[in-house]
Amino acid sequence: MSSTRARLGRTLWRPIMALCLAISAGLAFAQEPIALSGTLKKAKETGALTIGYRESSLPFSYLNQIRRPIGYSIEICKAIVQTAGNEVGRELAINWVPVTSETRMEAMTSGKIDLECGSTTRNAERQQRVSFSPVIFVAGTKLLVPHGSPIRTFRDLKGKTVVATAGTTNADAIERLSTRFNLGITLIRARDHADAFEVLRHGGADAYAGDDVLLYGFLAKYGLGKKYDVTRDFLSYDPYGIMLRKDDPQFATVVDKAVRDLITTGELERLYKQWFVDRLPTGERLGIPMSSQLEDIIASTPQQPD
Known part of the structure; x- marks a missing residue:
C-alpha cells in the first residue's frame, strides 16, 4: 500500500515540480534587464545627457546673473535627467548647449542635444520630425x-x-x-x-x-x-512640451514618466508658482496665474502605475 502511495506521490509530484521550474524560469527571464537603446544607452555609456537651452525665454529657460541656464523648463528637464539616471543605474551629468528657435530642430534631429528645454510648441507638424513630453504649459x-x-x-x-x-x-x-x-x-x-x-x-x-x-x-x-x-x-x-528625438521609445517612456510624476505629485504646480507667480531669482515677478487649460491638463493626468 505504501509503495502504491509512493508511486502515486511521484506521479503527482513530477508535474508540480515541472510547473514550478517553468515558473521559476519565467520569473528569471522576466527579471533580466532589458537592453538599453538610443538615448538611454548613450547616457549609460557616457554618464551624461545634453540639454539644449534658450538664453532669453524667461521664465522657461534663460540665463541668470552668472550666465547659467535657469527656469521652469530647465527644472523639468533636470527631473527628467534624474529619472533617466535611475533608469540606467548611474548619476548623470548635464552638458549644456545653447539653441535658438531656428537651430533647435536641427540640433535635436542631428543628435547634438538630447532634450530641448525652452518654450517650444508641441504641434502635429513638429511631431512628424521630433517627439515631445506631455504638455507643460499652454500659451x-x-x-x-x-x-x-x-x-x-x-x-x-x-x-x-x-x-x-x-x-x-x-x-x-x-x-x-x-x-x-x-x-x-x-x-x-x-x-x-x-x-x-x-x-x-x-x-x-x-x-x-x-x-x-x-x-x-x-x-x-x-x-x-x-x-x-x-x-x-x-x-x-x-501648448508647450519638452522636445526629444523621434523613434526612441525607451527614452520617451522615461520622459513621459518624469513629467507625469511631476504633475501627479503636485511638484509641477509648485514649479509653476515658483517661476510664474513668485519673485524670480533674477528679481522679476510675472504674477501670471495658471491658465484654466493647464489646470485641466493637470487634473486629468492619471497616476503612474506602480
Whole structure:
C-alpha cells in the first residue's frame, strides 16, 4: 500500500515540480534587464545627457546673473535627467548647449542635444520630425505694441511691419493671417526672442508677435509695463512640451514618466508658482496665474502605475 502511495506521490509530484521550474524560469527571464537603446544607452555609456537651452525665454529657460541656464523648463528637464539616471543605474551629468528657435530642430534631429528645454510648441507638424513630453504649459500668440498704439487686433496690422522670432509658430500665425485677410504685413524674422524685442524697442516694427507669457516676461525684465501693451486677443494657442528625438521609445517612456510624476505629485504646480507667480531669482515677478487649460491638463493626468 505504501509503495502504491509512493508511486502515486511521484506521479503527482513530477508535474508540480515541472510547473514550478517553468515558473521559476519565467520569473528569471522576466527579471533580466532589458537592453538599453538610443538615448538611454548613450547616457549609460557616457554618464551624461545634453540639454539644449534658450538664453532669453524667461521664465522657461534663460540665463541668470552668472550666465547659467535657469527656469521652469530647465527644472523639468533636470527631473527628467534624474529619472533617466535611475533608469540606467548611474548619476548623470548635464552638458549644456545653447539653441535658438531656428537651430533647435536641427540640433535635436542631428543628435547634438538630447532634450530641448525652452518654450517650444508641441504641434502635429513638429511631431512628424521630433517627439515631445506631455504638455507643460499652454500659451498663445499675442501682439506687443507701444503704449498708445492704434493696434488692438490683427486686423489693425494691415500694411504694418511685425517682428517675430524665426522658426516659431508666432511667425507662422502672422503669415497665415496676412494671407487669409489680405493684410499685406511685412514680417521681420529675428534670430531669437531678445532680438525681436530689440527690433520693436528701436522702432523697427509696429508690433512684436510672440507667446503672451514671453511678452509679459520682457515687460517684467525691463520694467517697461507702462510703455508697452499686450493686445487682448489670441492669434493662436500653443501648448508647450519638452522636445526629444523621434523613434526612441525607451527614452520617451522615461520622459513621459518624469513629467507625469511631476504633475501627479503636485511638484509641477509648485514649479509653476515658483517661476510664474513668485519673485524670480533674477528679481522679476510675472504674477501670471495658471491658465484654466493647464489646470485641466493637470487634473486629468492619471497616476503612474506602480
